[in-house]
Amino acid sequence: MELKNKKWTHDEFNAIRKEVLTHWPTGSEVNFEEAVKYHENIPAKRHFAKRLVKAKNNGETLTQPRAGVALIDEHINLLNFLKNEGEADLLPSTIDSYTRQNQYKEAQNGIEESLKAGRSLLNGFPAVNHGVKGVRRVVESVDAPLQVRHGTPDARLLGEITIAAGYTSYEGGGISYNIPYAKSVSLERTIYDWQYCDRMIGLYAEHGVEINREPFGPLTGTLVPPSVSHAVAVIEGILAAEQGVKNITLGYGQCGNLVQDIAAIKALEQLADEYMAKHGYNDTVLTTVFHQWMGGFPQDEAKAFGVISWGAAAAALAKATKVIVKTPHEALGIPTKEANAQGLRTTKQMINMLKDQSFPMTKELEIEINMIKAETRCILDKVFELGNGDYAVGTVRAFEAGVLDVPFAPSKFSLNKILPARDNNGAVRLFDVGNLPFTPDIVAFHKDKMNERAKAEGREASFQMVIDDIYAISKGNLVGRPR
Numbered sequence: 001m002e003l004k005n006k007k008w009t010h011d012e013f014n015a016i017r018k019e020v021l022t023h024w025p026t027g028s029e030v031n032f033e034e035a036v037k038y039h040e041n042i043p044a045k046r047h048f049a050k051r052l053v054k055a056k057n058n059g060e061t062l063t064q065p066r067a068g069v070a071l072i073d074e075h076i077n078l079l080n081f082l083k084n085e086g087e088a089d090l091l092p093s094t095i096d097s098y099t100r101q102n103q104y105k106e107a108q109n110g111i112e113e114s115l116k117a118g119r120s121l122l123n124g125f126p127a128v129n130h131g132v133k134g135v136r137r138v139v140e141s142v143d144a145p146l147q148v149r150h151g152t153p154d155a156r157l158l159g160e161i162t163i164a165a166g167y168t169s170y171e172g173g174g175i176s177y178n179i180p181y182a183k184s185v186s187l188e189r190t191i192y193d194w195q196y197c198d199r200m201i202g203l204y205a206e207h208g209v210e211i212n213r214e215p216f217g218p219l220t221g222t223l224v225p226p227s228v229s230h231a232v233a234v235i236e237g238i239l240a241a242e243q244g245v246k247n248i249t250l251g252y253g254q255c256g257n258l259v260q261d262i263a264a265i266k267a268l269e270q271l272a273d274e275y276m277a278k279h280g281y282n283d284t285v286l287t288t289v290f291h292q293w294m295g296g297f298p299q300d301e302a303k304a305f306g307v308i309s310w311g312a313a314a315a316a317l318a319k320a321t322k323v324i325v326k327t328p329h330e331a332l333g334i335p336t337k338e339a340n341a342q343g344l345r346t347t348k349q350m351i352n353m354l355k356d357q358s359f360p361m362t363k364e365l366e367i368e369i370n371m372i373k374a375e376t377r378c379i380l381d382k383v384f385e386l387g388n389g390d391y392a393v394g395t396v397r398a399f400e401a402g403v404l405d406v407p408f409a410p411s412k413f414s415l416n417k418i419l420p421a422r423d424n425n426g427a428v429r430l431f432d433v434g435n436l437p438f439t440p441d442i443v444a445f446h447k448d449k450m451n452e453r454a455k456a457e458g459r460e461a462s463f464q465m466v467i468d469d470i471y472a473i474s475k476g477n478l479v480g481r482p483r
C-alpha cells in the first residue's frame with residue numbers, strides 16, 4: 001500500500017472493492033449500478049447536499065441531532081419523532097460501537113439480544129448487519145435528508161452499504177476518525193481506507209449522484225484549539241476533493257468563548273475557500289457545521305439546556321450552515337427520544353430568535369479571525385512541506401513530528417505534547433505549543449493570554465489550569481477558576 005494524495009483509478013478502486021464487499025454477507029447486496037438508479041429517484045428535499053446548498057444560499061442554520069438504536073422499526077420511529085417533535089432539519093443515523101470497530105458478529109448478537117429484550121441494547125444503528133435492504137426501509141420511511149454518523153477507522157463496507165441504501169451524506173475521515181477514535185491504528189492505514197470511501201463517493205458523483213462528505217471537526221472535543229481542528233478539517237477536505245468528492249461540510253467543535261467561536265467558523269470558511277482554490281479544487285461546494293459543546297456536560301438538565309442554548313446561539317451568530325445538537329441527557333448516556341427532541345427545540349428557538357441579528361465585526365473578532373488563520377496556515381504549510389507537496393504523506397510525518405498534535409487523543413500516533421487551557425475570557429489558548437510550527441509572535445500571543453489569566457487568578461499558569469478547565473463546564477462554569 002503506497003500512500004499518495006492522488007485520485008485512484010477505477011481499476012485500483014474496483015480491485016479493493018471486491019474484497020471489501022466480502023467483509024460481511026450483506027456486502028453482497030451492494031450493486032453500484034442499481035444504487036445509482038435508486039439515488040436518481042430520491043427527491044431533492046431528501047437530498048443532503050442540495051438541502052445544505054439551499055441553507056447556505058438562504059443564510060439558514062439547520063439543526064441535526066445524533067441518534068441511533070439497534071432495530072429498524074424503532075430506528076424509524078426515533079428518526080420520525082426527531083423530525084416531527086424535534087423539528088430537526090437533517091437526520092442522522094449514529095452507528096453503534098461494534099460496527100465502528102468492524103465487529104459485525106457482536107453487532108449481530110446485539111440485534112438478537114435487543115429483539116429478545118424489546119429495547120435497544122446497542123448504542124447505535126448497526127447498518128452493516130441490516131444490509132442494503134434493511135437500511136432502505138429506513139430511507140423509505142423517513143422523509144428527510146439522512147447522514148451516516150459514526151467513528152469508524154475502517155468505514156469502507158459501512159459506506160458501501162449505507163450509500164447504496166440511499167443515505168446522501170457520510171461523516172468521517174482518515175485523521176478525524178482515527179486520532180480520537182483509535183489507539184494503535186496507523187494513519188497510513190486510515191488515510192488510505194478513507195481514500196477508498198472518498199473515491200467511492202467520487203464514483204457516485206461521476207454518475208450524477210452528489211453525496212455530501214463531512215470530516216469530523218471536533219476531534220477529541222476537549223479544548224481543541226481552532227487552528228488544530230481547522231488544519232485537520234482542511235486536509236481531509238483536500239484529500240476528499242482529490243478523490244472526486246464535490247460537496248464537503250467542514251466542522252468545528254464549540255469552545256465556549258463567543259468571539260472565538262464566531263471567529264473560528266469565519267476563519268474556517270475563508271481557509272477552506274483559500275486552500276481548495278490554491279490546490280485547484282474549484283468545483284467543490286463548501287459548507288460548515290458547528291458542534292455544540294463536545295466536552296463534559298452538567299448532570300442538571302436545566303444547566304444542560306444552558307449549555308445547549310449557548311451552542312445554539314454561537315452557531316446562529318457564526319452563521320454556520322448547520323449545528324449538531326446535544327441533549328439534556330448528555331451527562332447520563334444515550335438520550336431518550338424526548339430528551340433528544342427537547343435539545344432540538346431549544347436549539348431551534350435560539351436560532352429563530354437570532355436569525356434576524358448579526359454579530360458586529362469588532363476589532364476583537366477581527367484579531368481572533370486573523371490569529372486562527374495565521375496559526376492554521378503555519379500548520380498546513382508545514383504539513384505540505386513535510387510531504388513534499390503531498391498532504392497525505394505530509395500528515396503522517398506531521399503527526400510523527402508533532403506539527404499536527406491533538407490534545408487528549410487516545411491514539412499513540414499523536415504526540416500529545418500540546419497543552420490547551422482557557423485564557424481569562426475563556427478562549428482556548430495554548431499553555432504549551434508543543435511542536436506546533438507557530439511563528440514567535442503567535443507563541444508570544446498565547447503566552448501573554450495565559451499570563452493575563454495567571455495574574456488575574458493570582459497563580460502561575462500551570463497544568464492545574466488545564467485540569468480545572470476540563471471539568472469547568474460540567475461544574476457549571478466556563479473557565480476553571482481556582483477554588
Ligand SMILES: CCC[C@H]1O[C@@H](n2cnc3c(N)ncnc32)[C@H](O)[C@@H]1O
Binds near residue numbers: 067124330333334
Ligand atoms: C462524537 C459523538 C459523541 C456524541 O454522540 C452522542 N451519541 C452517541 N451515540 C448516540 C446515540 N445513539 N443517540 C444519540 N446521541 C448519541 C453522545 O451523546 C455524544 O454527545
